[in-house]
Amino acid sequence: MADTKREIERKYESDESGLPDLTGAGTVADVLDQGLVELDATYYDTADERLAAASLTLRRRTGGSDDGWHLKFPVAPGVRDEIRAPLSDTVPDELAALVRSRVRGAELVPVVRLRSARDVCHLVDADGTLLAEASVDTVTAERLNRAGGTTRWTEIEVELADDADPALLDKVDKRLRKAGVRPSASPSKLARALEQTGGTRSRTRPRKPAPPVTAGDHVLAYLREQRDEILDRDPAVRRDIPDSVHRMRVATRRMRSTFRTFGTVLDPAVTTPVAAELKWLAGELGADRDQEVLAERLAKALDELPSELVLGPVPQRVASWADARHGSTRGHLIAILDSARHQALLDTLDALLADPPLRGKAARKPAKVLAEAVRKDLAKVTRLITHALELPPGRERDIALHEARKKAKRTRYAAEAAIPALGAPAASLAKSMKSLTSLLGDHQDSVMARHALREFAAVAHAAGESAFTYGLLYGREERRAAAAEAELPGLWAKINSGASV
CATH class of the missing domain: 2.40.320.10 (Hypothetical Protein Pfu-838710-001)
Structure with missing residues (x-):
């Protein structure tokens, strides 16, 4: 052992x-x-x-x-x-x-x-x-x-x-x-x-890559960072190191977003199938990560309740659910990392970066090409936020805000890739998108927590236990979601006033 x-x-x-x-x-x-x-x-x-x-x-x-x-x-x-x-x-x-x-x-x-x-x-x-x-x-x-x-x-x-x-x-x-x-x-x-x-220059000291010059250089440099992160996180995920699943999943998302945003730099006919495999991997990683986040959220919410408001074996049910889900998803996740499909994806990423499918704009100066792509992503976020705020509170708004969050992440990753070329404006936009996705992420976590609490309450009721505590936590999650929705217009106005790339 x-x-x-x-x-x-x-x-x-x-x-x-x-x-x-x-x-x-x-x-x-x-x-x-x-x-x-x-x-x-x-x-x-x-x-x-x-x-x-x-x-x-x-x-x-x-x-x-x-x-x-x-x-x-x-x-x-x-x-x-x-x-x-x-x-x-x-x-x-x-x-x-x-x-x-x-x-x-x-x-x-x-x-x-x-x-x-x-x-x-x-x-x-x-x-x-x-x-x-x-x-x-x-x-x-x-x-x-x-x-x-x-x-x-x-x-x-x-x-x-x-x-x-x-x-x-x-x-x-x-x-x-x-x-x-x-x-x-x-x-x-x-x-x-x-x-x-060895008789030759050792690979233990690889040459540093040349500084990026063209738009293609900048995009590829960002993609290499994400490929390396996927490789570095693999053993950490196997060792069950905290946050390793999340970091690996984020790297897959960053690669997918980069392929989509910079379609004028890298040929989508080549990158789209690769993005589909990255989406598959992210989905498999998400089964463990989403459950981990939700379990931590519910455990923290329980810790914040006075003991007299915790009726029945609520902490035990939540802990048992978290442990059982983690054990089952973890075994599945290790099997995914060992699978021929995952190994083939890693080979594909290496091959793509070694011989990238560059398009015409890849050879151009980066400032204009990258800024144009980032602005297009930001415009999509604007449309989605505007649409969501026009909807009444409820399921449709929840879905619209979740879609806006996904596009805001894409804009953040695009801005990150552009920072070496665009400097402070891209860094500022990335920071703003991080604030936006954090707010919308808390809102989405509340949606998922309420869904889980309804299930817990139903199981408790069927077992003859009190469902009071689950209902109390549900109400608190409703208030958290409402607070996030109330904060969104002001945050969005502030982002719009300062967004410039």
């Missing part, structure tokens, strides 16, 4: 002088020698090193206290999440699943073997509490998957202990620099090994 550890560390170049004295660095009261450890790690990747290109590392390591398989995901500079699985001869299924969006149909093969002689010290405070582990690693790297060879180097690694203050690393860093030790030029041992043994 895999488990997760947050790894916070810094790496430094080292010569033969070893580790400088770190006593007195921050709260370090003593440096305790732990002896020499021999580590032997084989790193796995595809033949074209897709994991390394995404700054992911997958290894099988023996020696030390954590024999087994380790999969590392970057979180921030110097911070990684390490997923661990027991030692076995083949890549564990649970780790293979977490890199499936990158690997797809390719085989994971050994690419590098690293053998390290690790001289370990523990940095402890005055009470003997472990603060960090510092080591001097003498590393021998051997390339396994292509003609390359071997290389050897020595480095210093300082890893923060669990629950220790990250500020300690700054104190240690200052002490090391004062002793002439400099940070490593490579982010990881694997990256350094690939660079020094």
Whole structure:
């Protein structure tokens, strides 16, 4: 069974002088020698090193206290999440699943073997509490998957202990620099090994894309960001990390909206079928996300009620419903991510961005082309808001406001894509559309909450329980929706007065 550890560390170049004295660095009261450890790690990747290109590392390591398989995901500079699985001869299924969006149909093969002689010290405070582990690693790297060879180097690694203050690393860093030790030029041992043994420029340091110049450049840059977000969120969704489903779903929506808005830049005959597949994926993701949002809303509403107004097993019913729905939708969602259809969609996105179906306006200067497309989207929002406000409160207005919200999101995403070209006006419009969609989103959530509360009340009544609390929450949701509708005209007038792209 895999488990997760947050790894916070810094790496430094080292010569033969070893580790400088770190006593007195921050709260370090003593440096305790732990002896020499021999580590032997084989790193796995595809033949074209897709994991390394995404700054992911997958290894099988023996020696030390954590024999087994380790999969590392970057979180921030110097911070990684390490997923661990027991030692076995083949890549564990649970780790293979977490890199499936990158690997797809390719085989994971050994690419590098690293053998390290690790001289370990523990940095402890005055009470003997472990603060960090510092080591001097003498590393021998051997390339396994292509003609390359071997290389050897020595480095210093300082890893923060669990629950220790990250500020300690700054104190240690200052002490090391004062002793002439400099940070490593490579982010990881694997990256350094690939660079020094590959014989060609390493994919672990991909060239930064050229700054966008044309309208097509700007649109494609935005689409690449969303494609990368979909790939990055895939393992997070599998790990059930909060907000990961939402972020993945938003990326699919941004791509779809971009295809629709910028049809003069990218050929709709090519992008429309891709947008249909993205819509399918968003729908599958939404089954889990919509339920998650609604469950959180109902739980918060219950927490805000005085206890004397909660009659019957209302919290238990809501919690059981949320847990059951999440469990069933989660299993389905993992199956979707593993499906051939989803893997084919990822391949299609890669192919489209590698060879984009550009139209004539793609080669033009971005300001006019992008501004024209954004203005068209904004005009559609204007018509929908105007129509919704003309309707009396009720189901038809609810539907009209929901449609306006969807078009406002599209306008927001179009404005975001145009920010590098149009600057402040596009940024201001994106911010305004975010405020609008937030208000309309709260209104739509109220609509959905009232629907769920009616169902809860019916089940409670059939079971002989009081439906009072559900009715009370229903009335509060009605007032929230009415307040949102009352606020809308003023917000819309303010947006109209400042909207200019």
